[in-house]
Amino acid sequence: MTNPADGKKARREHARELARQEREAEKRRRKRNRLFLQSGIIVAVLAVVAIVTVVIVTSTTSSAVNPKNMASNGILFTGDGTTVSPVSTAALEVGSDPVATDTASLASTVNIVTYIDYACPYCQQFETTNSEQIQTWVASGEASLEIHPISILDRASLGTKYSSRAANAAVCVANYEPDQYLAVNDALFAQQPEENTSGLDTAALKTLVSDAGASSDEVASCISDKTFGDWVTSATELASDGNLASDTVTEFTGTPLILVNGQQYEGALDDADAFSAFVATVAAS
Template sequence: MLGADQHPGSQPPHSRGVPRPEAHAVTLNRSISPDETVHSSMNSNAYGKPVPPKKDRREQARDSARLMREEQQKRDNRKRLFMRGGIGAGLLAVAAIVALVIVNSVGSAAAGPANMASDGILLTGDGSAIQATPTKALAADAKPIATDRTALTDTANIAVYVDYLCPFCGQFEATNGEQIASWVTAGNATLEFHPISILDSASAGSKYPTRAANAAACVANYQPDDFLAVNTALFASQPKENTTGLTDAELTSLVKSAGVTDKKVASCITDRTFASWLGAATKRALAGPLPDADIEKVSGTPTVLVNGVTYTGALDNPTTFSDFVAAQVAPAK
C-alpha cells in the first residue's frame, strides 16, 4: 500500500530504482485534503524533506542562475563604476599635474631688472671706463622699451643676443670680447647685451642657461657697471652642453670674484628672482619683432647686430668682425 504522504507513482527512498508492479492500477478509496494535496505535490529526499518536481527544479535552477547572473552583473557594474571612477580620478589628477607643470613652466608675470628696460643692458664708455645706461625696471607684463639710438649716429651700436651655454656664443666672446670692450671704453661703440635662455634642455635638467642669465640680470639690477666683467667671467667658466653647469652657489662665487659686492645679488641668484622675466624676454626675442634690426627675430645664438645689420661672418676671426663693424659705421658718417 501507499503511504498517506506519497503521490501515486512515487517511490520510497529505500526502493528507488526498483520497479513496483501494478502501481498504475492502485486507486485511492479516500479523498485527499487540500493540505495533503499541496504537500503531496512534492517528492521527498533522503532526509524526508520535500523536493520540487523535476520541472519545478529546472525552473528553480533557472531562477537561481538568473539571480546569480543578476547579482554578478550588479557586482560587475559596481566594479566598472569603481574602475571608471578611479580612472577618471586618475585622469583628473594627471590633467591637474599637466596644468600645474604648464603654469609653473610659463610662470607668473614678474617685473624685470632695473637697467634692462629694452630686455637688454646698454653699455657705453667715456674714454676711461664703461658704464651701464640706467633705466627703470620693466613692470610685469609691460612691453620692453627699445633703446633710442638717435643720438648714437657716430658710433658702432652693437647688439648681442646670447645664451650662456651656447658654445658659439663662447667662441664669439673669446674672439671679440676684448676688442669690443676697448671700442666701448673709448666711446667708439655701444654694446647692448641681451641674455636669453634657449638651451635649458641641454643642461641635464639644471636649467643652467636660465640660472646664469638670471645671475647676469641680478648684477644688472644691483651693480650694473660690473655687468661686462660678470659676462666675461661667465663665458670664461662656460660649461659644456649636456652638463649641469655651475650651481647657484658657484654662480654667486663667480660674480663676487668678478667684483660684485652687493649682498642682495646672492639672494637674487638663489631665489632666481628674474627667471620668469627672462623666460618672457626670451619668448619676445624668438617671436620678434626685434627693434632696429634687419631680421624679424632671433633664430639662433649668438645673434649679433651692428647698427641694425646682422653679422653673418666667422665667429672666430676678430679681423673679419672688425671689418664688418667699420663697414657699418662708415655709411652713417
C-alpha cells in the first residue's frame, strides 16, 4: 500500500522543480533581453558615431580648397621687358605645405616679396606710393614681385571680418583671373575702408573686383562662397608664425612686411625714393 505522505512529498518536490525551472527560464529571458538591449544601444551608438564621422569628414574635405597660382602662398609676377605676367602653378593638394619660390631661376632680378592686409592703412601707404614703380621694374625684367595676401585685422571691422573677406576676394582672382590680380590689388587699396568700420559688404566687394577687370562668374561665386576662407586663415597663421620667404627674416613684425632679396625694408612706407634706394643697395650687394 502506498504511503499518502510519500505522495504529498513527491508532489511538493515536483512543484519545487517546476518553480525552479520557471525561475531559470525567467533568468534566461531577462538575460536575453539585457543582451538585446545592450546590442541595440551599441548599434545605435555606432550608427551615431558613423554619422558624425561622415559629417566631419565631409565638412572638412569640402571646405579645404587650395588656389591655383599661389603654391608659395603668394602670387608671383615676372616681366619679359614690356609686360607683367603671373607665374602659373597648380593648386597644391589639401594638407600640403606651401612650396617656396625657386629664386635660383630669378637670379638676374631683384626679388620683392610683400605680405599685405587689405585692411591695413600702412599697407595702403606703401602700395599707393610704390606700386607703379614696382610694376615698372617688373615689366622691364629688373625685378619680380610676389604678393602674399593675409588677414590680421579682422578685429578692426566690427565683426564683419573684412580683412579675411578681402583677402579671399584677391585669392579668387589669383585662382580664376590671375592677369587681373594687380589691378584688383590696386583697387582694393584705393577703396580701402576706414579702420573700425564694417568695410565693404560682399556685394560691394564683387562690384569692386568686377570693375577692376575680374568680371567672371567664377570669381563672383568664389567671393560669395568665401571659397578660400580656410586657405586665408592658414596662410595668415603660417606667416604670423615666422614662415616667411626669407632665410634671414624669421619674425613676423606685422603688415606690410616687405622683403627685397630676403632683406627686410624698414624705411618710410610713403617715400618712393627711399624704397628705390634700398632696392638699388640690395641689388648691388
